[in-house]
Amino acid sequence: MTSRKKSDELFNRASVKIPGAVNSPVRAWKAVGAAPIFIESGNGATITDADRNTFLDYVCSYGPAILGHAHPSVMRAIAEQARLGLGFGAPTRLEVELAELISSSITCAQKVRLVTSGTEAGLTALRIARAATGRPNIIKFDGCYHGHSDSMLVRAGSGGMTLGQPDSAGVPSALAAMTMVARYNAIETVEGLFRAAPEKIAAVIVEPVAANMGVVNPDAGSLKALAEITRNNGALLICDEVISGFRLCFGSVAESMGIAPDLIMLGKIIGGGMPVGAVAGSAKIMDLLAPVGPVYQAGTLSGNPLSVRAGLETLSVLQETNPYAALDAAGARLESGLRDALKKTGQTGCVNRAGSLLTMFLGPERVRDADEARTSDSAKFAKFFHGMIDRGINIPPSQFEAMFLSTAHTNADIDRTIAAATESLKDLNAGGY
Numbered sequence: 001m002t003s004r005k006k007s008d009e010l011f012n013r014a015s016v017k018i019p020g021a022v023n024s025p026v027r028a029w030k031a032v033g034a035a036p037i038f039i040e041s042g043n044g045a046t047i048t049d050a051d052r053n054t055f056l057d058y059v060c061s062y063g064p065a066i067l068g069h070a071h072p073s074v075m076r077a078i079a080e081q082a083r084l085g086l087g088f089g090a091p092t093r094l095e096v097e098l099a100e101l102i103s104s105s106i107t108c109a110q111k112v113r114l115v116t117s118g119t120e121a122g123l124t125a126l127r128i129a130r131a132a133t134g135r136p137n138i139i140k141f142d143g144c145y146h147g148h149s150d151s152m153l154v155r156a157g158s159g160g161m162t163l164g165q166p167d168s169a170g171v172p173s174a175l176a177a178m179t180m181v182a183r184y185n186a187i188e189t190v191e192g193l194f195r196a197a198p199e200k201i202a203a204v205i206v207e208p209v210a211a212n213m214g215v216v217n218p219d220a221g222s223l224k225a226l227a228e229i230t231r232n233n234g235a236l237l238i239c240d241e242v243i244s245g246f247r248l249c250f251g252s253v254a255e256s257m258g259i260a261p262d263l264i265m266l267g268k269i270i271g272g273g274m275p276v277g278a279v280a281g282s283a284k285i286m287d288l289l290a291p292v293g294p295v296y297q298a299g300t301l302s303g304n305p306l307s308v309r310a311g312l313e314t315l316s317v318l319q320e321t322n323p324y325a326a327l328d329a330a331g332a333r334l335e336s337g338l339r340d341a342l343k344k345t346g347q348t349g350c351v352n353r354a355g356s357l358l359t360m361f362l363g364p365e366r367v368r369d370a371d372e373a374r375t376s377d378s379a380k381f382a383k384f385f386h387g388m389i390d391r392g393i394n395i396p397p398s399q400f401e402a403m404f405l406s407t408a409h410t411n412a413d414i415d416r417t418i419a420a421a422t423e424s425l426k427d428l429n430a431g432g433y
């Protein structure tokens with residue numbers, strides 16, 4: 001057992017001044033019944049905590065760190081940029097370059113607005129959709145997360161699922177009533193909502209590969225059907241690719257599956273580890289935004305030079321090295337190792353994976369939607385999590401998150417992870433699970 005002295009001290013201080021000691025609830029180890037470790041630094045596939053313990057990391061900042069932590073060329077780019085000042089409240093060349101790069105790799109992204117978080121991308125996308133259609137309602141899927149804007153905090157996946165809060169207090173019920181909830185991979189639930197009030201629905205918003213109820217892949221054809229339903233009913237299709245964008249391929253995973261979203265949300269990877277978000281779509285729809293059109297949206301630090309430079313560098317490394325086949329192979333290696341580990345230890349569960357995103361659910365034999373995800377054994381997961389941490393492997397502290405691989409994870413790292421998982425699953429047997 002490694003020392004947690006410094007982390008515990010920091011946790012105690014943080015608890016006094018910061019609600020729950022964290023600035024984002026998913027960072028608390030509440031669902032696994034412990035105080036979180038405090039991180040000092042990261043390097044490649046590892047992170048080091050305040051007590052100088054080093055962990056192999058599968059959180060990867062919840063997605064942005066696809067090149068691993070402190071990637072040399074990204075660090076160099078940020079340092080270089082920082083010398084030039086941190087933002088000017090004026091447009092910069094870098095923003096043009098990032099918009100051009102996103103647009104050249106995502107067909108539907110004719111125009112791009114940069115914001116500071118995925119949450120902002122989501123609320124902006126909804127506002128545009130409502131303005132474009134003149135309709136109030138939005139359809140989302142149970143278990144999909146689109147940031148914490150009021151309209152989207154309904155059945156919103158990982159954070160809420162982990163803490164047992166499907167919906168947030170403080171969201172006016174009149175607003176929540178405009179968010180209609182469908183079941184992932186159950187197109188008939190979307191059809192039903194459209195049948196009831198087709199003229200009220202502005203948009204359907206979806207994670208084309210869901211990663212916030214744990215990883216759940218879309219059924220073949222279900223996204224195509226969504227695109228068709230929205231088109232036939234005069235509603236927009238918003239693909240939330242804040243996680244999947246530039247992670248599963250260089251660009252949009254929806255487009256790689258033959259879907260043409262009306263609006264796309266990006267974040268995480270396109271900021272290279274710095275705060276960022278983006279909403280993009282056709283020139284016609286995007287020109288609804290001020291200062292061209294009537295939809296107001298703004299941000300003091302939107303498109304700030306450090307985020308944009310970090311994002312540009314990350315994307316250019318991804319474009320040059322094209323690591324997607326290798327990331328997929330690494331994911332496949334981890335997936336099959338974890339499947340074997342479940343089998344060997346007699347634990348029931350399943351492994352869902354999309355490229356370098358992966359979730360091992362403990363309990364259910366398949367997970368295709370949030371209801372099936374919720375049948376997972378969270379107490380068992382908590383014990384598994386601590387088994388992994390004690391063996392130097394940092395996985396997300398929730399059954400309902402994805403593990404993230406980076407280009408810095410080696411086969412040896414993955415094999416070590418599989419060995420640790422096998423031992424941790426064995427411990428579950430010993431503990432009466």
Ligand SMILES: *Cc1c(COP(=O)(O)O)cnc(C)c1O
Pocket residue numbers: 116117118119120122145146147148207212240241242243267268276277
């Ligand atoms: C992380 C995430 C968001 C929110 O992004 P923030 O930058 O955390 O506000 C939105 N949608 C999806 C799919 C995400 O994974």
